[in-house]
Structures are given as C-alpha cells and as structure tokens.
Amino acid sequence: MKKYLDLVRNHDFSEPHELIHIDCASHIYPDGSIGIHELCFRVKENEIVALCGANGSGKSTLLEHLNGLLLPSKGNIYVMGKKINLTTKKDLWKKVGIVFQKSDDQLFAPTVLDDVMFGPLNLGMKKLEARDAAMEALRAVGAEKFINKIPNYLSGGQKRLVSIAGILAMKPKIIALDEPTSDLDPKHAEIIEHIICELKGKHGISIVLATHDLDLAARIADRICIVKGGSIIAEGRPSEIFYNINLLEDAGLKEPKVVQVYEALCKFKGIEAKRRPVTVEELVRSL
Amino acid sequence: MSNSQASSHIPDLDLITYYSENCYSFLSMASPWTKLIGLIAVILILTIAQSVELLVVLYAFIIFLYWRSNLPIRKLFDWCLLPILFVLSLVILLMWNEPGVLLFSLKLPWFSLTLTDNGLLLLIRLLLKALISMTSSILLLMTTKYAYLSAIIYRIFPFPVDQIFLMSYRFLFITLDMIDSMIRAFKSRGGGFIKNMSRQSQAFAEIFALVFIRSYDQAERVNKAMESRGYDGTYTTSTEIPQMKPIEYTVLLAFLVAVAYLLLFYNSSILR
Numbered sequence: 001m002k003k004y005l006d007l008v009r010n011h012d013f014s015e016p017h018e019l020i021h022i023d024c025a026s027h028i029y030p031d032g033s034i035g036i037h038e039l040c041f042r043v044k045e046n047e048i049v050a051l052c053g054a055n056g057s058g059k060s061t062l063l064e065h066l067n068g069l070l071l072p073s074k075g076n077i078y079v080m081g082k083k084i085n086l087t088t089k090k091d092l093w094k095k096v097g098i099v100f101q102k103s104d105d106q107l108f109a110p111t112v113l114d115d116v117m118f119g120p121l122n123l124g125m126k127k128l129e130a131r132d133a134a135m136e137a138l139r140a141v142g143a144e145k146f147i148n149k150i151p152n153y154l155s156g157g158q159k160r161l162v163s164i165a166g167i168l169a170m171k172p173k174i175i176a177l178d179e180p181t182s183d184l185d186p187k188h189a190e191i192i193e194h195i196i197c198e199l200k201g202k203h204g205i206s207i208v209l210a211t212h213d214l215d216l217a218a219r220i221a222d223r224i225c226i227v228k229g230g231s232i233i234a235e236g237r238p239s240e241i242f243y244n245i246n247l248l249e250d251a252g253l254k255e256p257k258v259v260q261v262y263e264a265l266c267k268f269k270g271i272e273a274k275r276r277p278v279t280v281e282e283l284v285r286s287l
Numbered sequence: 288m289s290n291s292q293a294s295s296h297i298p299d300l301d302l303i304t305y306y307s308e309n310c311y312s313f314l315s316m317a318s319p320w321t322k323l324i325g326l327i328a329v330i331l332i333l334t335i336a337q338s339v340e341l342l343v344v345l346y347a348f349i350i351f352l353y354w355r356s357n358l359p360i361r362k363l364f365d366w367c368l369l370p371i372l373f374v375l376s377l378v379i380l381l382m383w384n385e386p387g388v389l390l391f392s393l394k395l396p397w398f399s400l401t402l403t404d405n406g407l408l409l410l411i412r413l414l415l416k417a418l419i420s421m422t423s424s425i426l427l428l429m430t431t432k433y434a435y436l437s438a439i440i441y442r443i444f445p446f447p448v449d450q451i452f453l454m455s456y457r458f459l460f461i462t463l464d465m466i467d468s469m470i471r472a473f474k475s476r477g478g479g480f481i482k483n484m485s486r487q488s489q490a491f492a493e494i495f496a497l498v499f500i501r502s503y504d505q506a507e508r509v510n511k512a513m514e515s516r517g518y519d520g521t522y523t524t525s526t527e528i529p530q531m532k533p534i535e536y537t538v539l540l541a542f543l544v545a546v547a548y549l550l551l552f553y554n555s556s557i558l559r
Binding site for chain 2 (some may be wrong): 068098108127167
C-alpha cells in the first residue's frame with residue numbers, strides 16, 4: 001500500500017509537451033492571507049501564456065512558485081516532469097527564469113556586465129564563458145552598449161532590458177515576466193514586446209507573462225488565463241476571453257482597446273460581430 | 288544627478304559618481320592601485336605627522352591634484368563645512384589651557400580660560416588632518432570608476448565584509464533616491480526645516496522610520512531576485528582592475544621615499 005501511495009505521489013501527471021503543470025496548488029502566507037487558492041495551470045513548450053488579473057489577484061505569487069521561490073502549502077507543481085519539493089526546488093532557477101516587476105530589485109551589481117554575468121557564474125560557468133553568455137544575452141536585447149555602466153544611471157527601459165538579459169544569459173527553458181511593460185514609455189514598451197516575441201520565436205523559450213495590460217496580452221499571448229482571488233477563473237485564446245465582458249468585469253479588468261472599438265463599430269455601424277479581432281491588424285483585416 | 292539635496296554641504300554621492308564615470312584626467316587614467324596606495328600613504332602621514340607645515344604642504348598638494356583633475360573645487364569647499372564643524376565640536380573643549388605661549392586669556396569668577404600657541408596649533412593640526420583625509424578620499428572616489436572600486440574591495444576585504452560593501456554601495460543610491468523623493472513630497476505639502484521645530488522633528492522621524500521599513504522591504508525583494516538566479520551566499524565581481532604602469536611605479540616610489548624621509552628626519556626638526 002505504501003509503495004502504491006509513493007508511486008502515486010511521485011507520478012508525473014504532466015503531459016509530455018508540458019513544461020509546467022500546477023495541480024490544484026494553494027499558498028497561504030504566514031499572515032494568513034491567501035496567495036493562490038486551488039490553482040491549476042500549465043505551460044506548454046514554445047508558447048506565451050498571459051496571466052491577467054487585477055492588482056493583488058495572485059499573479060506574482062504564482063510566478064514565484066514557478067521559480068521555486070515559494071512552495072505551495074497544498075497541491076503539486078511539476079516543472080519539466082519533475083515534482084517540485086524542498087530538494088528539487090534548489091535547481092529550479094536553472095530552468096525557469098523570473099524577471100521581476102521592479103528592475104531595481106534585480107540589478108544589484110556594480111556594472112551591467114557584472115549583473116548579467118551573475119546568473120551564468122552561479123550556473124558554474126568559467127569567467128570567460130560567463131562573459132560570452134552575458135554578451136550574447138545583452139546583444140539579443142540590444143543592451144550591449146551599457147556593459148560598463150552602473151545600473152543606477154540607466155533609464156527604466158534600459159534597466160528592464162538588462163534585467164531580461166540577466167535571465168536570458170542563463171538560457172532557461174521558461175521565462176516568467178512580472179508586468180514587463182509597466183512604468184515604461186511607449187517606445188521601450190514596444191521594444192520589450194518585440195523581445196518577448198523573439199524569446200519565443202528565436203530562442204524557443206516559453207513565456208509566462210503576468211500583466212494587467214490586456215492590449216499587450218492580446219497582441220502577443222497564445223493563451224490567456226484570468227486570475228482572481230488566487231485562482232484561474234477562465235482560460236482560453238485571446239479572442240475567446242477578451243469578448244467575455246462580464247468575465248473581465250468580474251476579474252476587475254477592462255477589455256482591450258481593439259475590442260472596445262470593434263464592439264462600438266458593430267453596435268453603431270451595424271457590422272456583423274463574427275471575427276472577434278483582438279489586435280489592430282486583425283481589426284483592419286476584419287473591416 | 289540629484290538636485291534637491293537637503294544641503295549643498297553634504298557630499299553629493301551622485302555627483303561624485305558622475306565624475307568618477309565621466310572624468311578623463313591624468314588621475315582617472317592612473318591605476319586604481321596607485322591611487323589606493325597613495326591614499327594609504329597619505330593616511331600614514333596623517334597618523335604620524337604632527338608638523339603643521341608638513342600638513343599644510345600636503346593639503347596644498349592634494350588640492351593641486353584635485354584642481355588638475357578638473358574636479359569642481361567650489362563644491363569641495365562647500366563639502367568642507369561638515370568636517371570643520373565636526374573638528375570644532377571636538378577641539379573647542381580641548382584647545383584651552385594647553386601649556387605654551389599665552390595668546391588670549393579670559394578670567395571668569397569660578398575658572399579661567401587661556402589659549403596658548405599650542406592650543407591654537409592643536410586646532411589647526413586637527414582641522415588640516417580632517418580636511419586632508421576628506422579631500423584625498425573624495426579625490427580617490429571622484430577619479431576611480433565604481434566598478435574598479437568594487438573590484439578592489441572584493442580583492443582586499445575578507446568575506447563577508449566584501450559582500451556587504453559590494454551590495455551596499457548600489458543600494459545607497461536607491462536609498463538616497465528614496466529619501467530625496469520623500470523630502471520632495473514633504474516639501475511639496477508645505478513641510479520645511481524651520482517652521483515648527485517639534486512638527487519638523489516628528490516629520491523627519493517619520494521619514495526615517497519609513498526609509499528603514501522600505502529599505503528592509505527592498506532588501507527582501509533583492510534577496511528574492513538574487514535567489515531566483517542561483518545566489519548561494521557568495522557574489523564575485525568580474526571586473527579586471529587596470530595594472531600599474533612603469534611611470535606609476537616610479538612616481539609612487541618617489542612619493543613613498545619622500546614620505547619616509549619626511550616622517551623619519553624632517554618631522555622632528557620643525558614646529559610641533
């Protein structure tokens with residue numbers, strides 16, 4: 001019986017192409033507040049998943065579980081087929097990188113190059129090897145010109161680029177980004193958006209994105225998960241989720257601008273609401 | 288650079304770092320090791336030397352180096368106020384009733400105050416020592432890139448002191464920015480320094496408490512971010528420090544010989 005229970009306990013329930021599988025996980029903080037509650041979630045290979053929810057809905061807590069910074073109080077997490085527990089969480093950072101919302105929390109080293117080399121050196125790379133990995137990552141995000149700068153003298157957008165390079169240099173399979181375009185000017189937000197798409201397209205990295213910018217999610221995500229009260233209350237393609245106004249309202253969100261425009265056009269111009277565009281390109285095509 | 292500093296007499300860390308990163312004088316080009324050894328030699332002189340003349344010459348030499356390095360001399364004099372006040376607050380009690388030639392005397396009913404030449408020299412000597420140590424340290428900071436400073440700290444300090452230094456410098460900026468923005472917000476709502484003493488003291492205590500709490504939160508978040516990249520308690524810096532050139536060896540050797548000569552022979556023959 002014990003053998004059977006161990007077998008069940010250690011069995012990998014995730015599907016072969018799944019990188020992350022969260023099975024009904026809950027997390028309660030020491031002060032009693034609920035971080036996530038019976039949350040089920042999965043990330044497949046080479047996809048961008050957007051976690052959309054209002055402030056305090058549990059998005060960031062979920063991201064921290066993906067990297068092993070937090071362990072669930074209840075339920076299981078499997079990353080690349082391995083169940084995460086106190087022992088296996090130690091190496092999780094090698095597979096799942098996390099870009100934090102505030103770049104100042106992440107950039108601590110005296111220079112940009114030192115900061116980006118921090119991860120590769122922890123992976124056990126030699127100095128030259130780590131330097132090459134860091135330079136490659138900085139080039140990939142277009143931040144190679146900042147190598148000798150002090151992070152303090154970078155703009156918010158430049159800091160965000162360096163933060164992404166710091167994670168990319170470790171060559172993880174999955175990158176979790178917490179509000180990657182918040183507090184950025186439109187130009188840098190566009191650059192970051194382009195980089196996220198490249199991480200998936202060029203580097204084959206799966207992306208988990210926590211955001212309340214539904215326009216961004218509509219443009220780049222393959223799948224949307226709506227988070228409320230620490231649970232995922234709906235999941236689907238952007239065109240399915242973003243036309244469900246009641247669902248978005250319930251989650252404290254507002255539909256993307258394209259959806260608002262399209263619905264207004266349908267209402268006032270009598271256009272037949274069939275296509276459900278979520279990006280500007282789709283909207284133009286649908287007209 | 289911060290432009291809403293509480294006082295122009297407090298050394299501006301942002302300005303110091305700006306010069307260290309963007310100054311291309313001969314001292315900026317010199318190896319950080321040369322400058323560090325030079326600073327140690329200066330501190331050695333300050334520890335041993337009692338000669339006021341020697342201290343004046345040394346101070347003039349350091350001011351000359353500072354000026355030749357195209358650094359803002361007026362700012363330096365602004366920053367002198369705090370060390371001067373600090374020394375005065377200590378010496379104001381010690382300088383009286385020293386044995387020597389009487390310069391000034393004040394007789395009060397229950398005691399008398401006398402100022403002698405030695406009392407005055409004590410004041411001048413301590414002032415010079417404070418100003419020399421401040422100016423030479425600022426000169427090192429303003430002509431050495433932060434990456435080199437941190438690499439030096441990493442090489443010469445033992446664990447965990449090196450780790451504390453490596454991480455604290457960057458967060459000094461963040462904490463200063465935090466204080467700066469709080470003071471701005473405080474002033475923007477009518478707060479000031481001299482309106483109501485008890486209210487101001489309370490407000491500054493609140494700002495201090497908030498900075499403490501926020502710094503603690505920040506430290507937690509930084510630790511989390513570092514752990515997420517595999518931090519195991521040891522952080523290494525990869526910056527290579529430029530090596531000393533032959534000319535630097537020569538200059539440094541000449542300087543050290545001069546220091547040794549002054550300390551061994553000259554010091555005893557001049558005014559003490």
